[in-house]
Amino acid sequence: MAGRAVLKACKSCRFISEVSTCPRCGSETSKEWQGMVAIADYEKSEIAKKMGITANGTYALKVRA
Numbered sequence: 001m002a003g004r005a006v007l008k009a010c011k012s013c014r015f016i017s018e019v020s021t022c023p024r025c026g027s028e029t030s031k032e033w034q035g036m037v038a039i040a041d042y043e044k045s046e047i048a049k050k051m052g053i054t055a056n057g058t059y060a061l062k063v064r065a
């Protein structure tokens, strides 16, 4: 196995990916983030509601802008 890819979180929607531009909203991503939450059913998730998440996926709780 090669080294693990660095995970980055979107500064706008907090979606976690491995790329420098968010594949979901096109905003810049950051390596400086904390806490990971997987949203499997955003319509029923209280966390998703609080965070304003409108799609399933993995998100960061905090992203440093």
Ligand SMILES: [Zn+2]
Pocket (backbone or CB within 6 Å): 010, 011, 012, 013, 014, 015, 022, 023, 024, 025, 026, 027
């Ligand atoms: Zn985004």
